[in-house]
Amino acid sequence: MSVWIGIDLGTQSVRALAVAGDGRVLGTGSRPLTSHRDGPRHEQDPEQWWRELAAATREALRGVPAGERVEGVAVDATSGTILLTDAEGRAVTPALMYDDRRADATRANEAGAAVWERLGYRRMQPNWALPKLLWLLRDAPPGARAAHQSDFVNRRLVGHEVATDLSNALKTGVDLIDERWPSDVFDVLGVPEGMLPAVVRPGARLGTVCAAAAEETGLPEGTPVIAGTTDGCAAQLGAGARQPGSWNSVIGTTLVLKGVTKELIHDPLGVVYSHRAPDGSWLPGGASSTGAGVLSRDLPGADLDALSRRAAERYGRRLPPVVTYPLVSRGERFPFAAPAAEGFTLGEPADDVERYAAILLGAAFVERLCFDYLDLLGAPVDGEIILTGGATRSAYWTRLRADVLERPVTLRENAEPALGMAVLAGGDPAAMIRTSAVVEPSDAGVRGPYLRFVAELEQRGWLDGRAAAHARERTTR
Template sequence: MNDDVWLGIDLGTQGARALAVTASGDVAGAGAAELAGRRDGPRHEQDPEHWWEAVAAACARALRDVPPGSVRAVAVDATSGTILLTDRDGNPLTPALMYDDTRAAAHVERVNEAGAEVWRRLGYRRMQPAWALPKLLWLLEHTPVPPGGARLAHQSDFVNRRLTGHPVAADLSNALKTGADLIAERWPGDVLDALGVPDGLLPPLVRSGTPLGTVCAAAAAATGIPAGTPVVAGATDGCAAQLGTGRLAPGSWNSVLGTTLVLKGVTDRPVHDPFGAVYSHKAPDGRWLPGGASSTGAGALTRDFPGRDLADLDRRAASREPATALAYPLVPAGERFPFLAPDARGFRIGGTGDEADDYAAVLQGVAYIERLCFDHLDLLGAPTGGDLTLTGGAARSAYWVQLRADVLGRPVVLPSRSEPALGAAVLAASPGRPVAEVAARMVAVRTVVDPRADRVGRFDDAYLRLVGELEGRGWLPAATADRARERTGMKGARR
């Protein structure tokens, strides 16, 4: 292929993915490399040097058949809230604390007291234990700082510095959980001073889609990306997934179901959540990308049904609608969205011991939480009536996609490609052009799945049972539970 291509790099929990894409969305090359981490209770770490090794390997594979002169730019997306400390030359001083590491829980109250006014204005009201600013305080408390001082790096910052060979700005998307004021587009100096964050520790801030520099000679040798290729500021993986759907009109949403569930939409203004579960990123065009990350997801399948033929279980689960069992399938402990409950624990009620029924209960339980997310967003006044795209690994299960459409009671859109790396490629191609225009050209729709007419209302009773269980255990706010019941009743009335 001799067409111009843009390279998107996605850093996930389990691996790095690189995708070389033309302006019309054709894939010129793809590559991947695995990553591993260390989990122990609240601890979840990765070695930052392994990120670079995985990125280099994935890029080399993606560009194997791409003419060097056709690569126009590269952008990186990464997990939200993953940080480390480096020295002034960009070398790691600490392991990376991953997006769901919660060792900093003891610092959250102080962070929320110091930043209360800023967090309120930004709409999310309070930070959570896994967010980056509490983790930064934990790292500073536990890390000897060298004479030259330390620097904070988000996951994408670390890789972008390796790509360019010099210090880089952080994108606003990744900086949200570190306390960036996304309205003013700057760090809140008074808050950081009150928390004792040293001057010079934090990088400058730019919007996603801003050029950061060019690929240096050392990075070109390691990755196969031609030296001099522009490096463009990326985004979190959730924001990149939203961009990669091509659905960027207000009211559109994307549900990424992988190990856990991430829901993100497009609005003209930030969404304010008095319960602290929804937070709003800033899009490259100045619109907002509100959403949240649940601790439920497909990770419950790999944990609870190891080595099983999931396609066979899908077929068997189709006759259990609804399942006898009722499941709340948390992957790690604690819930983050659609409600904030650090003490939440997964459960299954009424199991029969039948494997297919237990499996069906997990699929349905995740779909119920997805539905509850939309009920909570409706409570907050967010527009939810636009297109809903489904992406992530679970979108490969035709049965689960259909089940989710049935439980949600709305059509779902499946893009031809469903991965954050495509959204990163959109950002790479966006400097000087409207990002929505770039995305519309790069992203194609594979199919639209409608809810089945004979499933209308079939899951309502089980859904409301789960709502009641979550409320009764003190995790789900009464206002969200009431809105779920109200909207279910309205659907029933329309029937």
């Protein structure tokens, strides 16, 4: 029996899975990670990544029967996290995490405007890796090298310098079309030649586990180490959204959509950007600021499972009469850019059950609007829709999302980033990714309430007229 190891190096923890070729999880391991936060500052200690990754991997391997062969290992990491190392791979700065906002993107956007436009996302945000790299360069020691979170631990695994993957390099400004660093842009920005690692596609072989790493992690020496992806792309791989037109919709604290297209999608608003898939296709996506995070804020201490059951009993497959636009924080990022957007409720909830259902309905409406906007950009949206994230624990919310989308939705038995990395490491996705259910939509009379919600967003000046008109046109087809 062959075994693949997938490792999810996140913000709060590192998780390792040992997965058999038929999809059975033979062993798991998890270790917490700590952060240092202060206003816009968010740092982590890279050495802790390695220590806890090694411990989690050893724990996961305890479940692998003796004599079974470990065929490969791959690691995903948080998008936009970066640090500086010396020539031997030792950290010389803390790691600036994905949401550290001390940098300014002005210089990067001025120097790289033509490239960012060509790549479809138009502009960088202050928390992207390239602005943070420029911020770190102010006090960089001679000979310092840039490393993403995954690069740091992959180097420890193989014992020598490694290439970075195109997915983690996206927010550092890699040219995803030519699959190289845009040297003319970095010359203007003063990034020293040789500071950046070589780039490869996710799924490329980086080397094999060295003796020192084998001793610390328990991975057999000589195990192939495969270039991973960002955590979001890893979750998409774990969900099995791999064919053009298929989408993974994740509702956790916030809503994230990621799909597959043959061609690069260009977004005039810059709210959709695309990663490069291992096979050369494209992985467009966007992240909304709406989601389940509003539930804990607006219903503190509530038994959400009980509210879900009561909502299902009260409304069945009918829509709730009240809808909330559930913004977790001020400002929206997708399917439109509106820094001043704030949450609102249309109607007056009678009690906590109605307040709960209104939040769920609003998130489902935003999810549908995301698909309307992606269709406007020319992305195929007619394939399988796979739902993952904490929201799928609510059967009521899942049914409501199917009704609002007016599409069947698929649930997986196990869809997590670490599984996606086990697949990328060489496992067979057809065998390792299992469907638990397909939920069919019912006629819940969604179109009128949805269009009133769209009209409200347009009236407030957040959703532009072209996107609103397209949503109306798709709804009345």
